[in-house]
Structures are given as structure tokens and as C-alpha cells.
Amino acid sequence: EDQVTQSPEALRLQEGESSSLNCSYTVSGLRGLFWYRQDPGKGPEFLFTLYSAGEEKEKERLKATLTKKESFLHITAPKPEDSATYLCAVGPGATNKLIFGTGTLLAVQP
Amino acid sequence: GAVVSQHPSWVICKSGTSVKIECRSLDFQATTMFWYRQFPKQSLMLMATSNEGSKATYEQGVEKDKFLINHASLTLSTLTVTSAHPEDSSFYICSASEGGWSNQPQHFGDGTRLSIL
Numbered sequence: 001e002d003q004v005t006q007s008p009e010a011l012r013l014q015e016g017e018s019s020s021l022n023c024s025y026t027v028s029g030l031r032g033l034f035w036y037r038q039d040p041g042k043g044p045e046f047l048f049t050l051y052s053a054g055e056e057k058e059k060e061r062l063k064a065t066l067t068k069k070e071s072f073l074h075i076t077a078p079k080p081e082d083s084a085t086y087l088c089a090v091g092p093g094a095t096n097k098l099i100f101g102t103g104t105l106l107a108v109q110p
Numbered sequence: 111g112a113v114v115s116q117h118p119s120w121v122i123c124k125s126g127t128s129v130k131i132e133c134r135s136l137d138f139q140a141t142t143m144f145w146y147r148q149f150p151k152q153s154l155m156l157m158a159t160s161n162e163g164s165k166a167t168y169e170q171g172v173e174k175d176k177f178l179i180n181h182a183s184l185t186l187s188t189l190t191v192t193s194a195h196p197e198d199s200s201f202y203i204c205s206a207s208e209g210g211w212s213n214q215p216q217h218f219g220d221g222t223r224l225s226i227l
Contacts, residue, residue, distance in 0.1 A: 034215055043116070043203045043218035044154070087153065096142060096207075098216060100153040 002027045002092050006101035013078055013108050021073040021086055021104045029093020033071050035064050036087040038103070044087055047073075078108045111137050114206050116219025124227055125196060131189045131222045133204030139184035140206035144216060145177070148201045160187045194226045 005024045013019055025033065032051050036044035048057045050066035057064050061082065063074040073086055085105050089098040113136040121129050133143055141162050146154040158168045158179050166179035176198075178190040187206075191198055201223055205216035 032214075036218075041221070041223070043114075043205075043220045046112075046215045046217055049215050097144075097156055097159065099156075102153040 002090065002099050004088055004090055004099050004101035006086075006088050006104050008104060009102070010105040011107070013075075013106070015079055015108055015110050016077045018074070018076045018078070020075070021106070023071040023073070023088030023101055024069060025071070025088075025090045026069075027090045027092050027099070031091040031093050033066055034089045034091070034098065035062075035071070035073055036089065038085045038087055047086075075106070078106075080108045080110050082106065083108045112208075112215075112217040113137050114204065114217045114219040116204050116222055118222060119220065120223040120225070122225045122227065123194065126193055127226075129191045129194055129224060131191075131202055131204070131224075133187045133189070133206070133219055135185045135206045135217075138206075138208050140187075140208065141184065143181060143187040143204055143206045145179060145187075145189050146203045146205065148203060148221070154203060191224065194224070196226045199224055199226045
């Protein structure tokens with residue numbers, strides 16, 4: 001069964017304190033792994049797509065990496081405006097659906 | 111680019127009312143649109159996949175007669191919650207992708223908060 005597990009459920013950081021979020025997955029034929037940011041009361045905002053193990057992508061303070069079993073979202077020197085829920089999703093090979101994890105709620109304190 | 115607009119943002123209505131939610135891709139053509147439901151502190155659960163010009167594909171456990179989906183053009187899909195009841199109260203979110211394949215990102219609307227009294 002295709003499945004996505006994110007950890008931790010919640011993370012509180014001080015401004016400038018770097019950390020990583022984890023997304024573990026089992027999927028039949030990965031077509032892509034996606035990271036989204038979701039603010040309260042809003043729809044998810046697309047951040048990255050990773051297609052194959054070893055791939056990395058960066059955007060400002062965020063860097064996403066991918067292995068055959070998991071993905072990490074590294075946050076370097078976070079700011080309070082980085083506070084949000086970060087969602088990971090996988091696209092199984094045979095369909096055009098996305099399967100989402102339950103997200104990591106990140107709070108960055110000034 | 112890749113902007114998806116969803117309307118209305120929130121709806122409060124009486125039990126038994128039908129509610130229509132619109133999802134538009136503003137700057138691209140979307141052959142496929144998706145409808146999700148999200149409960150508080152939970153992730154997005156796919157309800158159905160909407161393909162332009164054809165019938166929607168519903169996920170297991172989703173009542174197609176209660177959640178009517180129409181995808182009449184490449185930029186508009188609608189979800190109608192028929193005879194809504196309090197248990198249908200939720201956050202409904204649509205998404206669209208240009209290619210329709212799972213290796214292309216889905217772009218999401220800002221959701222509709224539905225409250226049934």
C-alpha cells in the first residue's frame with residue numbers, strides 16, 4: 001500500500017536554529033515527490049518536486065533531498081515567517097494522484 | 111504563474127441546502143483537476159479526480175451522488191455538495207495540474223470552509 005509518513009508532527013525552533021523535516025514513503029513506482037507549505041486557512045503552496053534518488057533542490061532557506069525511501073526538507077537559519085505546516089506528497093507511478101502525509105507544523109520563534 | 115482560484119472562501123448554510131464550489135485555473139489550462147477534503151489537523155484526502163469533458167473518478171467511500179463534480183472547460187471545475195448535512199462541514203480544496211500526470215506539481219486553490227448548521 002502506498003503510504004507517506006512525516007516526522008516530527010510538530011517542531012518548535014528559535015530563529016536561526018537550523019533543522020530538518022522527514023518524509024518517509026513507500027510507493028509503487030515513484031513518479032515524483034512533492035513538498036508543499038500550507039498556512040492556516042489556506043491551500044498548499046508548491047515548493048519542490050524531486051524525481052529521483054540523489055536529487056536536491058533549494059529555494060531560499062529551504063533545501064529538499066531525496067533517497068529511495070525518504071526525503072528531507074532542511075531549513076537553514078529559519079525566520080518566523082517560515083512558520084507553517086509543511087506537507088510531503090508522493091505521486092504513485094500508475095496514477096495521477098497525490099498521496100499526502102499528515103504534515104509537520106513548524107513554529108519559528110523570534 | 112500557475113494560479114488556481116477557488117470560490118467562495120467560506121459558506122455557512124442550513125442543513126439540506128446544496129452548495130456549489132468553483133475552481134478555476136487562471137493562467138493555464140487544466141486537463142485534470144482534483145478535489146480534496148481536509149479535517150482540522152489532518153492531511154488532505156483526495157475525494158475525486160475531475161477530467162475535462164468526462165465523468166469524474168471518485169475515491170473509495172466518496173458518494174458521487176452527494177458530491178457532484180462537473181469539469182465543463184479546461185479552466186473550470188465545480189463541486190456541488192447536495193443536501194448538505196452537518197457532517198459535510200469541512201475544508202474543501204481544489205487543485206489543478208497542467209499535464210495531468212503525477213510527476214507534474216498540482217497547484218492548489220485557497221480552499222472553501224463549509225459550515226452546515
